[in-house]
Amino acid sequence: MKLVRDTSLIFQRQMQLLLRNPVWILVGVFQPVMYLLLFAPLLKPALGVRTNAEAYEIFVPGLLVLLAIFGGLFQGFGLIAELRAGVIERSRVTPVSRFALLLGRSLRDTVSLLAQAVIITLLALVFDLRVFIGNLLLAYLMLALISLMTSAVSYGVALAVKSEDALAPLMNTVAQPVLLLSGILLPLTFAPGWLQAVADWNPFSWAVNGVRALFLGDLGAPEVWQGLLIMAVLAALALTWAARLFARSVR
Amino acid sequence: MIETRGLRKSFMSRQGREKKTVDAVRGVDLTVDEGEIFGFLGPNGAGKTTTLRMLATLIEPDGGEATIAGADLRKDPGEVRRRIGYVAQGGSTWDDSTAREELVLQARLYGISKSVATERAARVLEGFQLSEYADRKCKTYSGGQRRRVDIALGIIHEPKVVFLDEPTTGLDPQSRAHMWDEVRRLRADGMTVFITTHYLDEADALCDRISIMDNGEIVASGTPAELKREISGDVVRVGVSSPARAAEALGSADFINKLETHEDSVRLYVDEGGTAIPLILRALDNASVPLGSIELHRPSLDDVFLTKTGRSLRES
Numbered sequence: 001m002k003l004v005r006d007t008s009l010i011f012q013r014q015m016q017l018l019l020r021n022p023v024w025i026l027v028g029v030f031q032p033v034m035y036l037l038l039f040a041p042l043l044k045p046a047l048g049v050r051t052n053a054e055a056y057e058i059f060v061p062g063l064l065v066l067l068a069i070f071g072g073l074f075q076g077f078g079l080i081a082e083l084r085a086g087v088i089e090r091s092r093v094t095p096v097s098r099f100a101l102l103l104g105r106s107l108r109d110t111v112s113l114l115a116q117a118v119i120i121t122l123l124a125l126v127f128d129l130r131v132f133i134g135n136l137l138l139a140y141l142m143l144a145l146i147s148l149m150t151s152a153v154s155y156g157v158a159l160a161v162k163s164e165d166a167l168a169p170l171m172n173t174v175a176q177p178v179l180l181l182s183g184i185l186l187p188l189t190f191a192p193g194w195l196q197a198v199a200d201w202n203p204f205s206w207a208v209n210g211v212r213a214l215f216l217g218d219l220g221a222p223e224v225w226q227g228l229l230i231m232a233v234l235a236a237l238a239l240t241w242a243a244r245l246f247a248r249s250v251r
Numbered sequence: 252m253i254e255t256r257g258l259r260k261s262f263m264s265r266q267g268r269e270k271k272t273v274d275a276v277r278g279v280d281l282t283v284d285e286g287e288i289f290g291f292l293g294p295n296g297a298g299k300t301t302t303l304r305m306l307a308t309l310i311e312p313d314g315g316e317a318t319i320a321g322a323d324l325r326k327d328p329g330e331v332r333r334r335i336g337y338v339a340q341g342g343s344t345w346d347d348s349t350a351r352e353e354l355v356l357q358a359r360l361y362g363i364s365k366s367v368a369t370e371r372a373a374r375v376l377e378g379f380q381l382s383e384y385a386d387r388k389c390k391t392y393s394g395g396q397r398r399r400v401d402i403a404l405g406i407i408h409e410p411k412v413v414f415l416d417e418p419t420t421g422l423d424p425q426s427r428a429h430m431w432d433e434v435r436r437l438r439a440d441g442m443t444v445f446i447t448t449h450y451l452d453e454a455d456a457l458c459d460r461i462s463i464m465d466n467g468e469i470v471a472s473g474t475p476a477e478l479k480r481e482i483s484g485d486v487v488r489v490g491v492s493s494p495a496r497a498a499e500a501l502g503s504a505d506f507i508n509k510l511e512t513h514e515d516s517v518r519l520y521v522d523e524g525g526t527a528i529p530l531i532l533r534a535l536d537n538a539s540v541p542l543g544s545i546e547l548h549r550p551s552l553d554d555v556f557l558t559k560t561g562r563s564l565r566e567s
């Protein structure tokens with residue numbers, strides 16, 4: 001109960017601060033919309049599909065997963081600013097649950113990601129994308145798990161390195177191979193065998209396959225439950241790890 | 252209220268490739284009584300903040316033990332957290348929040364209900380004369396206002412003990428004087444206040460008792476008056492036209508520890524200047540020695556520091 005109460009306190013504060021900064025929201029929506037409008041049209045010929053709807057069925061899931069990964073991975077910067085301002089230390093002298101300090105923040109990141117995801121989905125509907133609502137909600141669940149995991153990882157690394165200068169290259173180094181080896185932007189159907197084999201070891205590749213299956217209306221596809229399971233386990237691990245860093249000393 | 256024994260902490264710091272151990276705190280024993288303002292005086296890097304962070308459960312000591320407000324630091328840090336307040340040296344407010352929001356949140360993190368937290372925030376804002384700015388973002392506050400918000404955040408849950416790490420550093424003289432009043436008000440409300448400072452006058456004027464820290468160790472403890480007395484007592488300088496006659500008149504007095512004769516004065520080393528002066532006046536009067544002037548020189552805490560460490564605090 002204390003955990004729920006504390007988490008909601010932290011979450012509410014973080015949400016309040018986020019909403020106070022409308023510029024951020026604008027940027028968060030503007031970028032993906034640009035991808036949708038400017039990048040997606042190139043895909044129809046590239047993927048060899050006949051309609052816009054088909055292209056979006058492949059592209060939109062990738063874009064959403066991409067946002068979940070990147071949105072999460074760069075949340076650590078905000079935490080470093082909070083560390084510097086002394087806000088984290090101020091929380092740590094109170095009896096507040098250490099797990100709540102992390103979870104409240106990660107949930108804020110997840111909610112803001114889902115808001116982005118809804119906007120993008122709605123726009124894609126205008127471009128003839130059609131997806132069954134139940135499947136869409138499951139896809140959002142997958143996104144939420146990804147976002148929880150990546151933001152927790154980012155917070156954990158931020159607490160460990162405590163400086164933007166170290167965090168930025170670290171996160172970029174992680175993000176780049178993850179991105180290239182997951183088939184997020186383009187499916188790996190045409191990739192050479194070795195590349196596909198490597199991608200099989202990339203958990204995000206499973207996640208994106210799961211979301212694609214959901215967008216194609218294939219609820220029963222094994223990729224769906226496999227992706228969800230892998231992401232849930234990883235999210236739990238990441239949250240546990242980062243919460244322990246919150247509990248440990250921070251300077 | 253606070254009792255520590257042999258509190259120790261070292262840090263590993265890397266300089267290039269070499270690893271070095273910094274013994275930030277090397278065995279601190281101290282006792283702080285209930286309801287007093289206890290001061291920790293020491294130069295930069297003495298280990299004041301490290302000691303405070305250990306007592307506030309933020310870092311784990313390498314060794315030693317402590318009891319704070321009846322809770323054991325090692326065995327029950329959670330209980331210590333509930334009973335203390337801590338105000339960090341570097342501040343703790345978020346630019347985009349308002350003082351009121353910060354205060355309500357802080358109270359609620361201590362498990363206080365929303366309505367009580369709101370009410371308390373209003374009262375504390377009033378007490379610290381912050382009501383006027385309470386709903387402005389913290390980034391618009393002056394340094395002094397922001398520091399007052401920090402302190403308010405540290406006591407919103409009405410702790411038994413509050414740790415204030417250099418609450419007055421960077422404030423102008425007037426804001427400092429205000430801050431002293433705030434700190435005295437906390438004591439009047441029944442709180443035990445543990446404060447660090449590197450200002451001699453602050454330790455002297457504000458604190459009931461102090462410990463002087465240098466290089467990770469406590470070099471002296473006591474009330475400011477005791478410490479100064481322990482060092483050298485007071486010096487009374489008596490201006491006279493004939494020092495020789497004055498020396499003769501005072502030479503046999505047993506309250507004078509030492510007497511120096513100078514060109515137009517005598518210097519008398521006494522334990523307590525305040526009680527010595529009437530006796531000096533009477534002795535000179537009895538011997539009909541005309542008195543030019545009389546001056547009392549009290550040793551400062553800097554003299555104490557100098558005696559204990561061989562360095563002056565003003566220089567370090």
Ligand SMILES: Nc1ncnc2c1ncn2[C@@H]1O[C@H](COP(=O)(O)OP(=O)(O)OP(=O)(O)O)[C@@H](O)[C@H]1O
Binds near residue numbers: 275293295298299302
């Ligand atoms: N996290 C840390 N890692 C390495 N060294 C540290 C760390 N924290 C403190 N130190 C070192 O420990 C020593 C004591 O530092 P501390 O901050 O306790 O001093 P202080 O008395 O508070 O000084 P100031 O008056 O400047 O605030 C210093 O030499 C400092 O460099």
Ligand SMILES: [Mg+2]
Binds near residue numbers: 299300301340416
């Ligand atoms: Mg300090």
